[in-house]
Amino acid sequence: MAGKPVPAVRVQAEDFDVAAEVERIRAGRTDIGAIVTFSGLCRDEAGSLAALELEHYPGMAEAEIARVADEATERWPLLAVTVLHRHGKVRPGENIVLVIAASPHRQAAFEAASFLMDYLKSRAPFWKKEHRADGAPGDWVAAKDSDEQALDRWR
Amino acid sequence: MRLIYFAWVRERIGLPEEDIELPGEVRTVADLLAWLRTRGEGYGQALQHPKVIRVAIDHEHVDHHESLAGAREIALFPPMTGG
Numbered sequence: 001m002a003g004k005p006v007p008a009v010r011v012q013a014e015d016f017d018v019a020a021e022v023e024r025i026r027a028g029r030t031d032i033g034a035i036v037t038f039s040g041l042c043r044d045e046a047g048s049l050a051a052l053e054l055e056h057y058p059g060m061a062e063a064e065i066a067r068v069a070d071e072a073t074e075r076w077p078l079l080a081v082t083v084l085h086r087h088g089k090v091r092p093g094e095n096i097v098l099v100i101a102a103s104p105h106r107q108a109a110f111e112a113a114s115f116l117m118d119y120l121k122s123r124a125p126f127w128k129k130e131h132r133a134d135g136a137p138g139d140w141v142a143a144k145d146s147d148e149q150a151l152d153r154w155r
Numbered sequence: 156m157r158l159i160y161f162a163w164v165r166e167r168i169g170l171p172e173e174d175i176e177l178p179g180e181v182r183t184v185a186d187l188l189a190w191l192r193t194r195g196e197g198y199g200q201a202l203q204h205p206k207v208i209r210v211a212i213d214h215e216h217v218d219h220h221e222s223l224a225g226a227r228e229i230a231l232f233p234p235m236t237g238g
Contacts, residue, residue, distance in 0.1 A: 040238055055161055057159075057161055057214075057230060057232070063214045063215075064214070085237060085238075097238050117238055120237055120238040121235070121236075121237060121238040122234070122235060123235065124235060124237040124238070125161065125230075125235055125237070126235055126236065126237025127161060127232065127233060127236050127237075128236045128237070140162055140163050140233065140236070143233070143234035143235065
């Protein structure tokens with residue numbers, strides 16, 4: 001088996017093209033049997049949310065995502081991993097995060113994508129602030145206990 | 156050493172970052188949080204529940220027992236809400 005893949009990690013303000021990112025992984029290779037993509041989107045919370053402002057810690061955000069992605073390549077036989085995370089203002093319907101895991105068989109790809117998202121939620125230094133549709137001051141989104149508990153199944 | 160703040164920690168303290176000379180008795184992350192709380196009202200509001208504050212030293216998560224020795228940049232922030 002070839003060596004572990006180097007994860008593609010990007011933190012950017014711009015939107016991304018999910019199909020183009022998948023194509024970047026599969027182009028020219030014939031060893032991949034399964035690709036799982038997860039897209040996290042901004043939802044409008046029943047019309048009350050105008051946008052989310054995503055603050056991040058430049059430098060650490062990339063480093064922490066890379067550490068988690070490297071761990072995924074240690075735990076599962078992956079052929080490729082991509083993690084993209086946006087910062088700045090994101091409106092309802094737009095992308096926030098993309099995880100792609102490619103492997104010979106589906107189970108590793110599903111599990112690695114799920115692992116990556118569970119860890120990004122609680123370990124990647126990003127913070128969401130709400131911009132409300134009615135113009136009232138928005139709050140910082142509170143972290144959920146369920147996100148921290150989601151890590152237990154990977155320990 | 157540089158201290159850097161994010162999200163509501165940054166808003167309550169009123170600064171994104173600052174360079175600070177720490178007193179010699181401030182040796183651990185827990186010491187730092189306790190000492191910063193005495194520096195003013197904004198710090199007090201930001202750090203009134205120190206257990207919820209997450210800390211990174213030089214871009215790596217650490218717990219509150221961690222020593223500050225050798226640290227160049229210490230970041231304080233709320234629990235993360237990315238993804």
